[in-house]
Amino acid sequence: MNDGLEILPVRGIGDVTAGDDLAELITGAAPWLADGDVLVVTSKIVSKAEGRLVEVPADGPEREEARQRVLAGETARLVARRGNTTIVQTHHGFVMAAAGIDASNVDKTHLVLLPEDPDASARRLRADLRERGLDVAVVVSDTMGRAWRNGLTDVALGAAGIDALLDHRGQFDPYGNELSLTQMAVIDELSAAAELVKGKCDRVPVAVVRGYGRLTADDGPGAKVLVRDSAEDMFGSGTAEARAEGLRAAAALPELPHTGGRSLMDPPPAGPPAADPAAVTRALRTLGDLLVSNLRLDNGIRLTPARDSPAALIRTGAEAHRLRAALAAEGVHTTALTDDEGVTLYYGASA
Amino acid sequence: MNDGLEILPVRGIGDVTAGDDLAELITGAAPWLADGDVLVVTSKIVSKAEGRLVEVPADGPEREEARQRVLAGETARLVARRGNTTIVQTHHGFVMAAAGIDASNVDKTHLVLLPEDPDASARRLRADLRERGLDVAVVVSDTMGRAWRNGLTDVALGAAGIDALLDHRGQFDPYGNELSLTQMAVIDELSAAAELVKGKCDRVPVAVVRGYGRLTADDGPGAKVLVRDSAEDMFGSGTAEARAEGLRAAAALPELPHTGGRSLMDPPPAGPPAADPAAVTRALRTLGDLLVSNLRLDNGIRLTPARDSPAALIRTGAEAHRLRAALAAEGVHTTALTDDEGVTLYYGASA
Numbered sequence: 001m002n003d004g005l006e007i008l009p010v011r012g013i014g015d016v017t018a019g020d021d022l023a024e025l026i027t028g029a030a031p032w033l034a035d036g037d038v039l040v041v042t043s044k045i046v047s048k049a050e051g052r053l054v055e056v057p058a059d060g061p062e063r064e065e066a067r068q069r070v071l072a073g074e075t076a077r078l079v080a081r082r083g084n085t086t087i088v089q090t091h092h093g094f095v096m097a098a099a100g101i102d103a104s105n106v107d108k109t110h111l112v113l114l115p116e117d118p119d120a121s122a123r124r125l126r127a128d129l130r131e132r133g134l135d136v137a138v139v140v141s142d143t144m145g146r147a148w149r150n151g152l153t154d155v156a157l158g159a160a161g162i163d164a165l166l167d168h169r170g171q172f173d174p175y176g177n178e179l180s181l182t183q184m185a186v187i188d189e190l191s192a193a194a195e196l197v198k199g200k201c202d203r204v205p206v207a208v209v210r211g212y213g214r215l216t217a218d219d220g221p222g223a224k225v226l227v228r229d230s231a232e233d234m235f236g237s238g239t240a241e242a243r244a245e246g247l248r249a250a251a252a253l254p255e256l257p258h259t260g261g262r263s264l265m266d267p268p269p270a271g272p273p274a275a276d277p278a279a280v281t282r283a284l285r286t287l288g289d290l291l292v293s294n295l296r297l298d299n300g301i302r303l304t305p306a307r308d309s310p311a312a313l314i315r316t317g318a319e320a321h322r323l324r325a326a327l328a329a330e331g332v333h334t335t336a337l338t339d340d341e342g343v344t345l346y347y348g349a350s351a
Numbered sequence: 352m353n354d355g356l357e358i359l360p361v362r363g364i365g366d367v368t369a370g371d372d373l374a375e376l377i378t379g380a381a382p383w384l385a386d387g388d389v390l391v392v393t394s395k396i397v398s399k400a401e402g403r404l405v406e407v408p409a410d411g412p413e414r415e416e417a418r419q420r421v422l423a424g425e426t427a428r429l430v431a432r433r434g435n436t437t438i439v440q441t442h443h444g445f446v447m448a449a450a451g452i453d454a455s456n457v458d459k460t461h462l463v464l465l466p467e468d469p470d471a472s473a474r475r476l477r478a479d480l481r482e483r484g485l486d487v488a489v490v491v492s493d494t495m496g497r498a499w500r501n502g503l504t505d506v507a508l509g510a511a512g513i514d515a516l517l518d519h520r521g522q523f524d525p526y527g528n529e530l531s532l533t534q535m536a537v538i539d540e541l542s543a544a545a546e547l548v549k550g551k552c553d554r555v556p557v558a559v560v561r562g563y564g565r566l567t568a569d570d571g572p573g574a575k576v577l578v579r580d581s582a583e584d585m586f587g588s589g590t591a592e593a594r595a596e597g598l599r600a601a602a603a604l605p606e607l608p609h610t611g612g613r614s615l616m617d618p619p620p621a622g623p624p625a626a627d628p629a630a631v632t633r634a635l636r637t638l639g640d641l642l643v644s645n646l647r648l649d650n651g652i653r654l655t656p657a658r659d660s661p662a663a664l665i666r667t668g669a670e671a672h673r674l675r676a677a678l679a680a681e682g683v684h685t686t687a688l689t690d691d692e693g694v695t696l697y698y699g700a701s702a
Contacts, residue, residue: 003360003548004357004358004359004360004548005357005358005544005547005548006355006356006357006358007355007356007357007358007544008355009354009355080585080586082585085585087585094499095498095499095500103528104524104526104528104533105524105525105526105528106526106528107526108526108527108528143533143535146497146498147446147497147498147499147584147585147586148445148446148498148578148579148584148586149446149506149536149539149577149578149579150516150534150536150576150577150578150579151515151516151534151535151536151537151539151577152533152534152535152536153535153536153539153540153543154540155500164502165501165502173455173456174456174554175455175456175457175458175459176459177454177455177456177457177459182455182494182503183501183502183503184494184502184503184504184546185500185501185502185503185504186502186547188500188502188504188543189504189505189543189544189546189547190547192504192539192540192543192544193356193358193540193543193544193547195535195540196356196537196540196541196544196560196563197354197355197356203525209547212547225501226500226501226502227499227500227501228499228500228501233498233499233590234431234433234436234438234498234589234590234591235431235498235499235586235589235590236590237590237593238585238586239584239585239586239587239588239590239593240585240593241593242588242590242591242592242593242594242596242597243593243594243596243597243600244597244680244681245593245594245597245680246593246594246595246596246597246598246599246600246601247597247598247600247601247676247677247679247680248597248637248676248677248680249594249597249598250597250598250601250602250673250676251601251634251637251638251673251674251676251677251680252637252638252673253673283602286599286602286603287602287603309691310664310691310692311689311690311691313661313664313665313668314664314665314667314668314671314689314693314694315668315689316665316668317664317665317666317667317668317669317670317671317672318668318669318671318672318687318689318694319668320665320668320669321668321669321672321673322601322602322603322604322672323602325598325599325601325602325676326598326599326602328598329595329596329598329599329602330595336669338662338665338666338669339662340660340661340662341661342665343665343669
């Protein structure tokens, strides 16, 4: 039964207000704190101590308007919206419903914002505790939803004195398989463990994890290393938002200006004629029967009216644009050139 | 210091093979197990005991081909793919990289699949332990990645004898604010806490959480209540996949058959003429300057060539389709009717 952990609630901290000394409050409530402990502090009391409150009307439409203004201020990027739920990326990089702005555990005329720099908050509290002779790690935690799974869990917004990630990469299991992808987000797991003893209405904003070991001598990289760069994130936008973005991208496929006498045999206007033939075939297949004639060229596709009427010419333009969207969905970008006989879609986007 | 939790590793379980009695192995390794404990069991040993292994070649392209076949069998739906990373929804509903198929902690000629029904696995183990006189809860856990955050955490695949969610809804904080959205995924937090003492190479596939309380008399709802219905999920598809889906949707906006003499003044062919004028304005604005003339009607938009040439007719078709994609991105669906003078986009999709 050695090497276990204890998760201990810190009771009796009471209400926290702007300017409060958290190190004082925590050591007062938990005189049993010891070197090597990991303190997991709910971001709410960090925010309150730091005065990260905004005054808002207690009710009515003015309250909602004020809340929307505050949300806009905390938002770096809208990620997804459905009904009343708005998921944004904050200026810190966290992806959270309503930017983590909270109206619970505060009087009705205030909203609580996230700490401005939760890693800095963790470092300050760690330094303050060290001044009192305590060598501990500090994790600032908050409650978040997740994709794909119901229910919320606590995760880390800030950390000091502990590595956010425990890296098993380069290690081998007992069968000799290299553990290639295993970086555990241990400060998130510590936050989750701490939440189990905190509860939501019990005024237990701090819990202590004892026995974890692995504290760092310096402050370490903080929790910011857990923020995934949105360009690298496969889920950087909501599904509906990304789908709408695809439709907008289709709408934004512009034509080049009218070329007058440009002929089919002229060289393509931009880029090398490169397209995966299988991708082109897939795109054509998704369209089903085209209403116009199409001819696959080495460097593009030529569309011409199936019959001789003004409506058939109009339809040729529409079909050419449908095909461009289908090709773009397959990663094949095109430049469209229209003449009086039809449209040529050259592979390669114009500059 | 009361009301805390202990997280205790169970060492000495050793290698698990098909047909092993997990209750026997666990009680043998942890004779100190007590009523009220929560056992968090790594799904890997559950899978092994249940014989959820597939034989594959030890290396070479045949291994990768076999792995792809196994992955296809475990996949209900592709969620996102980038490079070598494939995220799928499994038949259980879990969204996981490679369907949770694992090549670590097993010899090189086998892959380990997830348990077929992890809730049933948890119930069986709980019943087996109860036969030995132990009244515990069982959580079957596995390691998963998440959207938006680097690093992995352990979460619950199965559970018995414990509620997956701890519901704070309907409770009030000390300020009288109702906690409206707070359902904590406690079995995920218990899994995360347990992972902190397990490690990845240490042969500690089981940890015990002592002091949690809140065990249920019956098996309870299991972990399946944590699986979010993909139709309700704002992140049901990867961003790139959803964007491509939008492009395909644009390509799939078909024209109605040529109408011959249908005139602008005919009634619209389908659906009520309903469109948010602001949405229509936004769609037109995203297109910038149209190359053709457009006229907003009560029930649609009429597009006609800006000048009299075959190329201008072709362009009218392309511009009409661009506009349809832009309208669809704003949630305005249209039915296109082409005649010899132009195109009318009627609001309301055709049946």
